[in-house]
Amino acid sequence: MDIKQKILLLRERLPEWKFLDELLVDSEAMLELAQIVKLQDEWLKHRASSLYIDPLLIQLKLKLLPKEALSEAFIKSWHPTAQVDQISPRGLEKAFVYWRDLQPMAERFKDEFGSYGTRPGLVDYDDLVNLGVFTQKQFETTLTELDDELLRKSNGEWVDYRDFLGNESYESKVLRAYLLAFLISEGRATLKTEPLTGKIWVRPLAEKSKALPKSVAVSITGDS
Amino acid sequence: MESESADRALLERKVRRAFQVLILQRGRNPGVKGWELKRYLGRDFRTILEVLGEDVAPMGLEVFEVKGADATDDSSRFLLRFKEAPTVSEAEGAGIRIDDLAVLAATIAFVNSKQARVARREVEQFLREKFPKWRVEYSLDRYVKRGYLDVDDRAMVHIGWRTRAEVDEKTLMTLILSRAQEASKK
Numbered sequence: 001m002d003i004k005q006k007i008l009l010l011r012e013r014l015p016e017w018k019f020l021d022e023l024l025v026d027s028e029a030m031l032e033l034a035q036i037v038k039l040q041d042e043w044l045k046h047r048a049s050s051l052y053i054d055p056l057l058i059q060l061k062l063k064l065l066p067k068e069a070l071s072e073a074f075i076k077s078w079h080p081t082a083q084v085d086q087i088s089p090r091g092l093e094k095a096f097v098y099w100r101d102l103q104p105m106a107e108r109f110k111d112e113f114g115s116y117g118t119r120p121g122l123v124d125y126d127d128l129v130n131l132g133v134f135t136q137k138q139f140e141t142t143l144t145e146l147d148d149e150l151l152r153k154s155n156g157e158w159v160d161y162r163d164f165l166g167n168e169s170y171e172s173k174v175l176r177a178y179l180l181a182f183l184i185s186e187g188r189a190t191l192k193t194e195p196l197t198g199k200i201w202v203r204p205l206a207e208k209s210k211a212l213p214k215s216v217a218v219s220i221t222g223d224s
Numbered sequence: 225m226e227s228e229s230a231d232r233a234l235l236e237r238k239v240r241r242a243f244q245v246l247i248l249q250r251g252r253n254p255g256v257k258g259w260e261l262k263r264y265l266g267r268d269f270r271t272i273l274e275v276l277g278e279d280v281a282p283m284g285l286e287v288f289e290v291k292g293a294d295a296t297d298d299s300s301r302f303l304l305r306f307k308e309a310p311t312v313s314e315a316e317g318a319g320i321r322i323d324d325l326a327v328l329a330a331t332i333a334f335v336n337s338k339q340a341r342v343a344r345r346e347v348e349q350f351l352r353e354k355f356p357k358w359r360v361e362y363s364l365d366r367y368v369k370r371g372y373l374d375v376d377d378r379a380m381v382h383i384g385w386r387t388r389a390e391v392d393e394k395t396l397m398t399l400i401l402s403r404a405q406e407a408s409k410k
Contacts, residue, residue: 053397058397058401070330071329073403074391077309077393079288079305079309081305083247083304
């Protein structure tokens with residue numbers, strides 16, 4: 001663009017302008033011309049610098065180079081900064097305030113995940129009915145079916161607890177373990193453990209047990 | 225004689241202070257601005273930095289100045305950096321990924337060839353011919369965050385202040401051109 005010619009033209013026309021609006025348009029044109037000069041200046045400086053390489057040439061060279069050579073070129077021209085990371089008293093204070101004001105996990109994710117993050121607790125029969133896992137009728141039917149199955153499989157003898165839970169799926173195992181625990185709590189079956197072997201045995205009871213109930217923790221894993 | 229040794233003691237104290245100020249990271253970015261150094265060391269901070277430069281040279285370090293936008297003393301950033309570039313095995317040993325560095329090297333060269341500013345989309349398009357899409361996006365974001373690249377509000381990529389501080393761009397461009405010639409000869 002011929003900047004000089006444009007400026008001469010503006011100067012030539014300047015005496016003709018009488019209104020403020022006309023003069024403002026003129027000054028705007030001057031500003032735009034100045035911007036162009038600035039950009040041209042930058043372009044010239046860049047071309048004159050040793051960093052200027054034809055864009056197409058550099059693209060071609062970059063395509064030709066393997067990644068290893070590119071990173072090697074970088075490393076050879078690299079002067080990493082030397083610094084020491086440390087925590088300042090202010091940073092320490094910020095960390096303390098953050099930790100002090102940090103909400104417990106259960107509170108933090110309440111809005112996002114509902115009850116996610118609550119501690120493990122007890123789920124009783126009423127909870128399951130309320131959650132819609134069972135209806136009362138279904139629960140009693142399933143419990144009776146499991147009781148019958150235990151009677152049938154054990155023939156009054158001890159049977160391996162884990163064998164009885166089966167290996168169908170993790171969900172099925174948990175469900176059967178829960179129902180079995182219910183039978184045991186009700187005194188319709190009993191359980192014994194062998195601490196040395198880790199074996200757990202279960203046996204149906206013909207009559208409801210009147211002995212004092214004891215708690216036994218049994219873990220149910222996906223592969224057991 | 226007494227005043228001479230007092231001056232020397234003062235200078236030594238100021239040099240020690242300068243080293244501590246430069247080596248300890250304050251805030252997110254390494255280095256200290258000129259106006260801060262003036263506050264810590266006084267108006268003659270450049271003289272102090274010169275002496276410090278001589279002191280740290282045997283350790284393979286140098287005091288480096290990155291000019292600010294208005295090229296004044298106040299806006300310049302001063303930092304300590306390695307005098308010599310590390311070896312490839314040293315860089316690898318520090319856990320730096322070759323692929324990541326290759327993306328950065330290619331981006332710097334590409335941006336410099338385009339008058340030091342180019343649309344991010346164009347950079348990504350170019351890099352995707354050589355690197356997987358996920359690595360391009362991940363690496364660009366990472367290097368913008370670390371100050372090696374800069375992206376303005378119009379999504380134009382510029383060379384970041386950290387590249388100006390740590391990378392000898394002329395050497396990088398020369399090496400890329402010479403290596404490419406070797407590669408094409410093979």
